[in-house]
Amino acid sequence: MTHYRRVVDIAARLSSGEGDFVLFAVTPPRKSTPADRLPEIARATVERLEHLDLDGLVLYDIDDESSRNPAERPFPFSPTVDPAEYRTGYLQQWRTPVIVYRAVGKYRGEHLRSWIAEQDPRRTLSVMVGAASSDASPDVSLADAQAMCAELNPDLLLGGVAIPERHSRRENEHLRLIAKQEAGCRFFVTQVVYDLNAAKNLVSDYRYECELRGLAPVPLVFTFSVCGSMKTLEFLRWLGVDVPRWIENDLRHATNPLAASLEQAAATAVELIDFCRRLEVPFGLNVESVSIRREEIEASVELAAQLAAHLRRQPT
């Protein structure tokens, strides 16, 4: 099999509602990191990822979600560098477009307005995320931020968040996606998927609701990760990820939990790819490392490599 570098322009693809791309998501370093270490951290990230055939990089914007979940956070919260600043300051040499998350509740309106206005829509996309809890009263709401984009930079491709677990509880996540789509979202990114059944239910309900309304479904970007320890699993659950019991048991009893998790995540992704293709729902893949342990990051990179190879082998 010949290895070739795919040239996939995700901005062009998403503009026409197409999927079939692979992203890797990174959380910027902690704010407490000495400024002189940031360049080397960014360089290490680029070196780790540049050999992959990635179509885009995702930069998360971590908000303190303790207002969302009263249970103690398994890993303590620590504020991170603003993803927009991290990208501008340290990731200029990254060659593909970057999807910059903005937890809109964290920012002053003026700050967000000027950032939106400055972006080149061929190089930057954004996922706007509302406040973590409904009792927060932020300066900028999600609707405000969407309106700013429409006014100041209408070509900027906006994405939203999709949560299959919420669909399991309330059975209306597909309607939320369609409402966001009507408010301008051109793609959706899920949280980490461990519950394949919940993801399939959301894809299916979304697809048929779109058909009923005469809408074209926009790409659903499924996030995958590996889980190498019970601590990481506990953190996934704290984040609201439904991890089925059988997967927990597999990991708990595996000789090499990280290898088992990698295999299991790849199998889940492949099954979801097949499902989306059968239902003709455009999709993308996103890989992140939930943990900051070196082995788990490396296994995530390996997962992204496997998924990129899978997509290359089976072009649509």
Added chain:
Amino acid sequence: MTHYRRVVDIAARLSSGEGDFVLFAVTPPRKSTPADRLPEIARATVERLEHLDLDGLVLYDIDDESSRNPAERPFPFSPTVDPAEYRTGYLQQWRTPVIVYRAVGKYRGEHLRSWIAEQDPRRTLSVMVGAASSDASPDVSLADAQAMCAELNPDLLLGGVAIPERHSRRENEHLRLIAKQEAGCRFFVTQVVYDLNAAKNLVSDYRYECELRGLAPVPLVFTFSVCGSMKTLEFLRWLGVDVPRWIENDLRHATNPLAASLEQAAATAVELIDFCRRLEVPFGLNVESVSIRREEIEASVELAAQLAAHLRRQPT
């Protein structure tokens, strides 16, 4: 590929805790059926099934479950011929062992005692089912029936019912199975499986709990069926089967729902087989037709044929 008839003695297999067999389940005709029609109905069943490589036949004992579910039954309840009488009277020419269900709450103690005492354990196995609702006060409880077997016919292989959906709600079905196993159950038969994730969770929790207690897991027999219409799907749900939304949507929008359902059931079975083999949990397969529509019965027979062929191709 050479076709050969497997010789699998399920009584011998179950005695030594082994699985890898295929059953087909049949509900006896309605009690209202004229007696002179019973022989031809039984003959049609045998003719329909004899070309399959079945390792056993299951005869259900239908109880009026309206006490279990207050919602209106999609198909009206109609009492059926006693499966023990049907077997003795009309299915003598069936060549493999028969697993006769006994809804113990329906019978007088004397009747059940003599039936148990008379059975040849190489030809008959039984699944004893307790009363449908806990507010019933039957003449014979499940524990009574189990005690009768131990006293009167200790070689008679007894099975129990396993409900993955109950595990989804209460997370203790594996403990119930182990308690039944300690009370003498040598295998378990599930209700129809549509929720693969729930089945995997039960298999996994059961397997690791057995390991913890130093018990060998007994065969779990997974039941599969096809669903060719929304009416059948509604009935499955009434029976307590969790049918995922995506499967419902698939069927609702399929050009040929029955063909889609057959394909989907076979895929679910194959995935569960692989899962059980990986976890070293012995398993069996059981196919039934939930509906009495001719096309759905024929598709169930086709499903059993496919699953038997799959097991033959991949012997353990």
